[in-house]
Amino acid sequence: MTKDKRYQHITKFTVAVDCIVFGFDGTRLKILLVKRGLEPEKGKWSLMGGFVNDNESAETAANRILKSLTGLEGIYLEQYQTFSSPDRDPVQRTISVAYFALIDINKYQESINTDFEAQWFNIKEFPQLIFDHGDMVHLAQKKLQYKAASHTILFELLPEKFTLPLLQSLFEDVFDTSFDKGNFSRKMLSTKLLIKQKEKDKSNSKKGAFYYKLDKKHYQENLHKILKLIPNPNQLL
Amino acid sequence: MTKDKRYQHITKFTVAVDCIVFGFDGTRLKILLVKRGLEPEKGKWSLMGGFVNDNESAETAANRILKSLTGLEGIYLEQYQTFSSPDRDPVQRTISVAYFALIDINKYQESINTDFEAQWFNIKEFPQLIFDHGDMVHLAQKKLQYKAASHTILFELLPEKFTLPLLQSLFEDVFDTSFDKGNFSRKMLSTKLLIKQKEKDKSNSKKGAFYYKLDKKHYQENLHKILKLIPNPNQLL
DNA sequence: ACAAAAGTGTTGCGCCTACACCCATGA
DNA sequence: TCATGGGTGTAGGCGCAACACTTTTGT
Numbered sequence: 001m002t003k004d005k006r007y008q009h010i011t012k013f014t015v016a017v018d019c020i021v022f023g024f025d026g027t028r029l030k031i032l033l034v035k036r037g038l039e040p041e042k043g044k045w046s047l048m049g050g051f052v053n054d055n056e057s058a059e060t061a062a063n064r065i066l067k068s069l070t071g072l073e074g075i076y077l078e079q080y081q082t083f084s085s086p087d088r089d090p091v092q093r094t095i096s097v098a099y100f101a102l103i104d105i106n107k108y109q110e111s112i113n114t115d116f117e118a119q120w121f122n123i124k125e126f127p128q129l130i131f132d133h134g135d136m137v138h139l140a141q142k143k144l145q146y147k148a149a150s151h152t153i154l155f156e157l158l159p160e161k162f163t164l165p166l167l168q169s170l171f172e173d174v175f176d177t178s179f180d181k182g183n184f185s186r187k188m189l190s191t192k193l194l195i196k197q198k199e200k201d202k203s204n205s206k207k208g209a210f211y212y213k214l215d216k217k218h219y220q221e222n223l224h225k226i227l228k229l230i231p232n233p234n235q236l237l
Numbered sequence: 238m239t240k241d242k243r244y245q246h247i248t249k250f251t252v253a254v255d256c257i258v259f260g261f262d263g264t265r266l267k268i269l270l271v272k273r274g275l276e277p278e279k280g281k282w283s284l285m286g287g288f289v290n291d292n293e294s295a296e297t298a299a300n301r302i303l304k305s306l307t308g309l310e311g312i313y314l315e316q317y318q319t320f321s322s323p324d325r326d327p328v329q330r331t332i333s334v335a336y337f338a339l340i341d342i343n344k345y346q347e348s349i350n351t352d353f354e355a356q357w358f359n360i361k362e363f364p365q366l367i368f369d370h371g372d373m374v375h376l377a378q379k380k381l382q383y384k385a386a387s388h389t390i391l392f393e394l395l396p397e398k399f400t401l402p403l404l405q406s407l408f409e410d411v412f413d414t415s416f417d418k419g420n421f422s423r424k425m426l427s428t429k430l431l432i433k434q435k436e437k438d439k440s441n442s443k444k445g446a447f448y449y450k451l452d453k454k455h456y457q458e459n460l461h462k463i464l465k466l467i468p469n470p471n472q473l474l
Numbered sequence: 475a476c477a478a479a480a481g482t483g484t485t486g487c488g489c490c491t492a493c494a495c496c497c498a499t500g501a
Numbered sequence: 502t503c504a505t506g507g508g509t510g511t512a513g514g515c516g517c518a519a520c521a522c523t524t525t526t527g528t
Contacts, residue, residue, distance in 0.1 A: 010288045012249035015321075015332055051247045058321040058332070082319040082334050084252070084295040095252055095295070095332075097319050165507075183491065185508070205506040206499040228490095402480075420518060422481070442479035443526040465517095 016096040017061045018049035018133065019077075020140035021070075023105035024157040026166060028122050029173045030105070031137060033129070034069070035117035040091060041130045047137070048116070049096065058097040066101055069113055076102040076156040080143045081136075088132045100140040102156035148174060149229060152193060152222065155214050163201050163209035164188060171229075187229065193219050253333040254298045255286035255370065256314075257377035258307075260342035261394040263403060265359050266410045267342070268374060270366070271306070272354035277328060278367045284374070285353070286333070295334040303338055306353055313339040313393040317380045318373075325369045337377040339393035385411060386467040389430060389459065392451050400438050400446035401425060412467060424466065430456055 021032035033045045048069050052061040058079070066075050077099050084095045105120070112118065121127065123141055128134065148154050154170055168184045188194060195215050200208030258269035270282045287302040289295055295316070303312050314336050321332045342357070349355065358364065360378055365371065385391050391407055405421050425431060432452050437445030 010251050011291045013252050013289070014247050015250050015252070052250070052321065052332075054248045054330075055323050057323060058319060079319065082295060082316065084289065084334065086292050086294060093291075095289075097321065163507090180492070181507080182493085182509070187490090200507095202499085206501085207497070207505080207507050208499080209507055400480090417518065417520080418480080419482070419520085424517090437480095439526085443528085444478080444480050444524070445526080446480060 014092060014094045015052045015058070016049050016094050017052060017058050017065060018047045018083075018096050018098050018136060019062055019066055020047060020098065020100040020137055021066070022100060022102050022123075022140075022144065022157060023108065023120060024170050024173075025105055025120070027169065027173070028124075029157075029170070030120040031123055031126060032069075032108075032118055032120055033126065035119075036130065037117075044130050045119075045121075045127045046130045047133045048118070052097075058099075062097075062099045062101075069116055069118060070103065070108050071110075071113060072103060072107060076153065078143075078147070081139055083132055083136065085132065090131075096136075098136050098140065100144060102153060104157065104159055106159050145175060152191065152219065152229070155193075155219070161197060161199075161211040161213055163211055165204065165209050166201075167212075191222070193222065251329060251331045252289045252295070253286050253331050254289060254295050254302060255284045255320075255333050255335050255373055256299055256303055257284060257335065257337040257374055258303070259337060259339050259360075259377075259381065259394060260345065260357060261407050261410075262342055262357070264406065264410070265361075266394075266407070267357040268360055268363060269306075269345075269355055269357055270363065272356075273367065274354075281367050282356075282358075282364045283367045284370045285355070289334075295336075299334075299336045299338075306355060307340065307345050307349065308347075309340060309344060313390065315380075315384070318376055320369055320373065322369065327368075333373075335373050335377065337381060339390060341394065341396055343396050382412060387465070389428065389456065389466070392430075392456065398434060398436075398448040398450055400448055402441065402446050403438075404449075408466070428459070430459065 023030045023032060032048065034048050036042055036044050036046050048065060050061065050065040050068075052058055056064070059077070062077055062079075063073070063075070066077070067073055078101075079097060079099050082095065082097045086093060088094070088096070123137075126137060129137065144153075148171075154167075154174060157170060158167065164185050165181070167188060168179060168181060171184070172178050193215050194212040197211040197213060199211050201211060202208035260267045260269060269285065271285050273279055273281050273283050285302060285306050287298065287305075289298040293301070296314070299314055299316075300310070300312070303314070304310055315338075316334060316336050319332060319334045323330060325331070325333070360374075363374060366374065381390075385408075391404075391411060394407060395404065401422050402418070404425060405416060405418060408421070409415050430452050431449040434448040434450060436448050438448060439445035
């Protein structure tokens with residue numbers, strides 16, 4: 001029963017990649033869904049996905065697929081689970097490697113590919129999806145919370161310049177809670193990851209809130225570190 | 238470029254499952270490796286693995302494979318990454334879904350299947366492995382640390398009755414550090430997960446250390462919760 | 475009696491939360 | 502000048518790490 005004996009008569013499977021693309025519109029955490037163009041399940045919403053080609057890894061396939069949809073390269077991408085239930089795709093047995101992606105929704109707007117009839121949905125109110133894509137989204141949301149509770153990945157969702165109140169509203173929506181603004185501000189600034197800009201955003205208040213940029217260098221160096229960004233990370237996962 | 242158009246001419250792949258089986262012998266964290274019986278790479282060490290069959294999920298396959306090796310069912314199993322580099326298996330393009338498993342090394346001793354020439358190795362000193370199995374082990378170790386820093390999964394490695402000093406030495410080996418025994422004891426007991434037994438283990442000291450059992454009910458209820466078990470979880474992952 | 479490991483007590487520091495307060499500015 | 506959101510200051514408490522101390526018992 002070692003591998004070699006069985007190389008001859010083993011089943012082969014089609015292998016797909018599905019991407020949960022997260023974005024943030026300034027108020028709500030969103031996911032990007034596409035409309036299926038063909039049967040079966042024509043007209044229904046699904047995740048952006050595709051098949052893994054002959055000479056590429058799942059990671060490469062995911063990047064290729066995301067580029068074809070958004071025009072963007074170098075997107076933050078994290079493999080989080082492989083779905084392999086025998087009956088998950090009724091047309092053909094398919095194994096799917098699921099990724100979640102974090103993109104700046106504004107960059108996406110510029111380079112959108114209209115072929116896919118893509119649309120943003122609030123993570124809390126997305127429509128019914130084909131196959132097991134609904135499960136994939138729910139798990140992706142949990143994994144995002146889990147990782148973001150201790151790593152600084154949520155910056156990937158923000159534009160180059162952003163204010164602390166905007167950052168806070170992002171965290172509040174991702175974790176479905178609210179934070180004390182003073183404590184939130186101090187905690188974020190203590191990471192030394194933010195560089196204060198001269199300009200303010202006055203669209204939300206008379207006083208205006210300072211813009212910040214990410215300290216890219218410091219950010220890259222600290223990606224692997226774990227910070228206590230969330231007060232009570234219990235009950236995540 | 239939607240899925241359906243391409244259902245016809247997509248490549249299929251063999252899909253494997255590979256298991257990193259962790260055990261704890263009372264002193265060191267170990268992994269279980271098997272000796273390859275056939276070419277290529279005959280005689281080299283590898284992870285326990287096998288192919289996913291027609292009508293089973295990767296999870297089912299992993300459980301089946303682990304049972305064939307250890308005789309055990311209901312083993313703690315966690316999918317942590319899928320490896321899909323095109324050239325990872327030189328014989329045939331194969332995608333592998335990797336799992337790590339946690340077992341009580343004593344239970345294993347009772348029911349070992351000798352067909353596989355399996356052997357335990359210290360996690361820090363395992364031999365060269367075939368394909369990308371070395372990478373798989375390193376990543377599994379990181380994921381184990383990451384998860385165990387906040388979840389109570391390491392109990393899966395212990396026998397039914399265990400002492401606090403034994404538990405501590407397990408944590409110390411997993412995280413490659415040392416803990417203050419007083420603080421460690423308090424932290425563990427504060428979880429309310431341990432039930433003190435009447436007997437002591439006197440093999441390591443004159444005074445003897447009390448045995449504890451897991452409060453299974455409380456344990457199951459709290460599996461999803463996150464505790465701060467490790468003082469400085471920085472630099473994990 | 476003493477050595478050696480198990481287990482308990484205690485203290486002080488640091489962080490974090492809660493909440494009060496000040497600031498800037500458009501209307 | 503007042504309303505509104507941005508931002509700062511601070512006090513209390515809790516948790517945790519460090520380390521001293523007590524307990525137990527085989528030799």
